[in-house]
Amino acid sequence: MNNAVAGFSKLSKDEKINWIAKEYFSNTEGAIAIIKNYWNTNDKIQKLHDEFIENTISNFYIPLGVAPNFLINGKFSTIPMAIEESSVVAAAAKSAKFWSTRGGFKTTVINTEKIGQVHFIFKGDESKLALFFAQTKTKFFTQTESITKNMQKRGGGILDIVLHDKTFLLPHYFQLHATFETKDSMGANFINSCLEQFAKTLKEEALTYDLFSDEEKGIEVVMSILSNYVPNCIVRAEVSCPIEALSEKHIIDPKAFAERFVRAVQIAEVEPFRAVTHNKGIMNGIDAVVLATGNDFRAVEAGIHAYASRNGTYSSLSHAKIENGIFTFWLEVPLALGTVGGLTSLHPLVKLSLEMLENPSAKELMQFVAVAGLAQNFAALRSLTTTGIQDGHMKMHLNNILNQFEANEEERVLIKKHFKENVVSHSAVVDFIENLRKPI
Incomplete structure (x- = not known):
């Protein structure tokens, strides 16, 4: 990279492409042409793709x-x-x-159970935390009702919430370990919204819990996030x-x-x-x-x-x-x-x-x-x-090699006929192409 760029995300799509092409490619016009060749000719579909992610310049096609x-x-x-x-x-x-x-x-x-966790630090008496959780648990459910209402109508929702003591791994580290059923949705946004409310409830309820000392009331929530490890799904x-x-x-x-x-x-x-x-x-x-x-x-x-x-x-x-x-x-x-x-x-x-x-x-x-x-x-x-694995794989890979060397139709017919009975390897195909192209 030759120069830093300020405000890149605020540039238009064409401005982003022009900057990249000038900054990184010796053939500026050629680079721009390749990028634009992969735009969808349907403007509505292209706009849809542009908005899937940030700083979009083109589409990267994978065969379906x-x-x-x-x-x-x-x-x-x-x-x-x-x-x-x-x-x-x-x-x-x-x-x-x-x-x-x-x-x-x-x-x-x-099973279809999914998992999310609130990771927090509690410096205090672990038995008091366990009692606090047992007395507060119902509030984690009631205070997320606005989030879970529609999911519950579809047969899903929060299955359970458990307090996990992880202090044997890290000092003062605890979790709220929650399980969910999200029916036909993957459920990431739903789970994360529930977890963030759990974290809010945890901190607020701790502040007014009489058995906690002032230090114990100051629960530090580190993060609230679903887990992509779903051993019960x-x-x-x-x-x-x-x-x-x-x-x-x-x-x-x-x-x-x-x-x-x-x-x-x-x-x-x-x-x-x-x-x-x-x-x-x-x-x-x-x-x-x-x-x-x-x-x-x-x-x-x-x-x-x-x-x-x-x-x-x-x-x-x-x-x-x-x-x-x-x-x-x-x-x-x-x-x-x-x-x-x-x-x-x-x-x-x-x-x-x-x-x-x-x-x-x-x-x-x-x-x-x-x-x-x-x-x-x-x-x-x-x-x-x-x-053996290579027999079938290399025959399927033959087309990629032919495309790499821009073989014409006549060459393709001769090459495929030859390798129907012979072992396909990259070097063997290259040698065969080179021999075909030698002047007589």
Whole structure:
């Protein structure tokens, strides 16, 4: 950066673009052209996108694909997936088709409880604080009634509030640990509004509590915020079939395949270096659906990876077993999702994605997302334990390499014909292109 800029947020969109282009790019006009090429030609849609975040200059497109043939609890669905990585959508679709003839996916929402906390410092007698909380607890509910009224009409609201003593971690540190049901909304704004009122009630009630000394009355609220770790907002997805039913083109010996598959999962359960990559594959499926449906994939990622570490070491999210001749593969993941509020009612493609899923409830969306993660994981493990991961992935990646080298149609036909029977690698493709382009 050559110069600082004052009042950048107050500049118009064109002024921001012109400043960036002049400040950072040798080809100023070329940079401006690229930025504007990605504007939506519909002014109304572009204005909508401009207002999603701050200092908007353009749109950063990610492909929206679909994976059909998902048989979930006896019903077929097509799942929308927004992702930039090659082979993810194809792998999910391949898994969906595989399991559609073997009973499909079974899903269960185990719980939908969400969490928020008021973190505070109390310097005083812990037994008096516990008594104060017990006597004041009802006020935390009554003084948030204006916030919770509409949520309660939908069957949600505050489930419980508990005082947690955390002084063994930090001196004088306590929490109000609250649990919530937010129905079809992700609930972040609702939860945070409740928590801020809890904090206000906590401080005000402490000031008039007779048993507290002057120092004890001065409770310091550090922060009030929801948690993205939701270990009691869990969905389970699974597939199962007799071992012999696993047979297909690349699975000639289904018993040997099932045993290798289970061992591969067991390795991810005990080896963190493998577990991270194993779970990344699951997140390929999960994040793609979360993003396509306008939910917060960063919150989902953080919560899921914390859940994968809940027993003291990072471990696989999925599990597999062979029992009485039946192969079973499943995962349980925490998912705090919403189908109302936020981008779900604003982003046109998000609305389209949700309509594709037949306008699911938050519980139903949890199931679609978990199934996408399990399908992706099955596809990866099937490849790893049979043909190897690179065979399919590099063939899907071939188009990216051809685009990088701006291959023309004639070259594309020759290259794809050659690599139909040969191993695809970046260097092999580059060598082949260079040989094609050598003058005769």
